[in-house]
Amino acid sequence: MSGTLAVYHKELSTYFRSPIAYFVVAVFLLGTGYFFLYNIFLTGDATMAETFQNMGVLLLTLIPVISMRLFSAEYSARTMELLLALPLEPWQIVLGKYVGAVTMLLLMTAGTLIDLVPLYLFGNPETLTILSGYIGFVLLGMACLAVGQFFSSLTQNQIVAALITASVLLGFWFVGHLQSFQTSYALRSLSGYLSFALHFADFIRGLVRTEGVTFYLVVCATALTLNASYLQWRR
Amino acid sequence: MSPAIVLESVSKRYGSKTIIHDLSFTVARGEIVGFLGPNGAGKTTTMRMIAGVTAATSGRVTVAGYDMATQNTDAARQIGYLPEHPPLYDTLSVSAYLRFVAKVKGVDRAALPVELERVTTACRLEAVVRHEVYKLSRGYRQRLGLAQALLGKPDVLLLDEPTAGLDPGQIQETREVMRSFGAEHAVLLSTHILPEATLICHRVAIINRGRLLAIDSPRGLERAVEQTNRVRLRVTAPAQSLREELLSLDGVNAVEIHASPGDHDVLSVECQVDAREGVEARIARAVASRWDLHGLERQAPTLENVFLKYVKDAPVERETA
Numbered sequence: 220m221s222g223t224l225a226v227y228h229k230e231l232s233t234y235f236r237s238p239i240a241y242f243v244v245a246v247f248l249l250g251t252g253y254f255f256l257y258n259i260f261l262t263g264d265a266t267m268a269e270t271f272q273n274m275g276v277l278l279l280t281l282i283p284v285i286s287m288r289l290f291s292a293e294y295s296a297r298t299m300e301l302l303l304a305l306p307l308e309p310w311q312i313v314l315g316k317y318v319g320a321v322t323m324l325l326l327m328t329a330g331t332l333i334d335l336v337p338l339y340l341f342g343n344p345e346t347l348t349i350l351s352g353y354i355g356f357v358l359l360g361m362a363c364l365a366v367g368q369f370f371s372s373l374t375q376n377q378i379v380a381a382l383i384t385a386s387v388l389l390g391f392w393f394v395g396h397l398q399s400f401q402t403s404y405a406l407r408s409l410s411g412y413l414s415f416a417l418h419f420a421d422f423i424r425g426l427v428r429t430e431g432v433t434f435y436l437v438v439c440a441t442a443l444t445l446n447a448s449y450l451q452w453r454r
Numbered sequence: 455m456s457p458a459i460v461l462e463s464v465s466k467r468y469g470s471k472t473i474i475h476d477l478s479f480t481v482a483r484g485e486i487v488g489f490l491g492p493n494g495a496g497k498t499t500t501m502r503m504i505a506g507v508t509a510a511t512s513g514r515v516t517v518a519g520y521d522m523a524t525q526n527t528d529a530a531r532q533i534g535y536l537p538e539h540p541p542l543y544d545t546l547s548v549s550a551y552l553r554f555v556a557k558v559k560g561v562d563r564a565a566l567p568v569e570l571e572r573v574t575t576a577c578r579l580e581a582v583v584r585h586e587v588y589k590l591s592r593g594y595r596q597r598l599g600l601a602q603a604l605l606g607k608p609d610v611l612l613l614d615e616p617t618a619g620l621d622p623g624q625i626q627e628t629r630e631v632m633r634s635f636g637a638e639h640a641v642l643l644s645t646h647i648l649p650e651a652t653l654i655c656h657r658v659a660i661i662n663r664g665r666l667l668a669i670d671s672p673r674g675l676e677r678a679v680e681q682t683n684r685v686r687l688r689v690t691a692p693a694q695s696l697r698e699e700l701l702s703l704d705g706v707n708a709v710e711i712h713a714s715p716g717d718h719d720v721l722s723v724e725c726q727v728d729a730r731e732g733v734e735a736r737i738a739r740a741v742a743s744r745w746d747l748h749g750l751e752r753q754a755p756t757l758e759n760v761f762l763k764y765v766k767d768a769p770v771e772r773e774t775a
Contacts (some may be wrong), residue, residue, distance in 0.1 A: 225558045229543070232546060296544070298541040300502075300539075304506060304533065304535040306528070306559060454506075
């Protein structure tokens, strides 16, 4: 446990000393603020629904920028050599890094809470729906980070890691659209089930369904297990 | 007590290419073993297998009694490893970096300040403790890598070219660190610098193309190749009679004569002689009694000659797929 914690602390101090993290957080908060104002003035409703939708897409484009360095940078700086020689199991490295990245996600998410201030000042929003949206957002982010971290462990080139992650995440986001082209029931259900966007839409509507929660957690667990197994196999 | 590092018939293959062939040797506690070999000989791969960074394809690596195939995390607590490129996090400060490694190695929170103090003093890093790693010079980076390896007082120290990039003063200090550490622990160090091996290693292993060619004390290796002894002399004499005279002497096996560059009267002569004592005295007497002898020196075997002999003599073989 202490090993995982040490990796986690190292990851956090790396984030706060890297310009990329500040850039990503800034872009995300500016983007979210813009969409929030746009949606509020356009619809006049005290709701976060549209904004959550936009935040999801924004997240999809920014996650690869956060996750790309997780392992690729360790390979290219040859510090992976140190991590592998230290008394750390692969899963401890994977977990320490992942929890660090999720902490960044939570900080980014916390930054958007400021948008709620005018919502509550001038309107009467549904608190539970907003809460559900935030739960969905964090789960979506966690799944995306796990996928990104896995792909980062496959290459020492950060750009390649980011591009593969972005492609895969976009695939998962849009796979739901294939539903309308499927005649077979099984394929329709499968493309619906695999869709990051459709599950997220439930959360935005205020539905915290076991199916959605399980889906995101299974994606996290699968990606992280693949990640740790790959490190073990590489040895 | 069993040796700290044991390699038994270790091989490493990447795809169809065999990098390490059937390597076996041991390093005992209190022993410094030098690892010599040309670039690409397999030194770094062997180090990485002992450090647990990569697994052996076949054979067994045991460190501090732990099998690296199954207990590498336990073994890792007993290993200090400095890879060829010091594995440093540029974004961290020197103290944050050392604290990270110490925590992972399980250094007690209470003992942490003392332990950090110990390694920063040993590696002369006091002046840069608060600096960010990316600002460090090459010498400091190398020493920070060494400090990291010393953390947690490991049983076994693996150093891949530890003095690369250091100035002569720093090299001297680093050797002192290795020597004092090697008094109680096992040290395996790979190096290109042959005098370094002669100076601080108890034994030297020569490897080439993934095979162990020889392992012995530096003196033992030198003795083994003493038949390569040569005597060089500078003489003013007619070449033909000089050659006949030298070859007639007991102990002289071959003679090579060249004109000295820049001084046409003086011949530069190289004799291949037996390892026995006194051959050079006989040559000196014989030559000086008839001609002008300007200089004579016997070239004792150096580790460099030994190394070159082993590496050159190793059979070239094709990789089998």
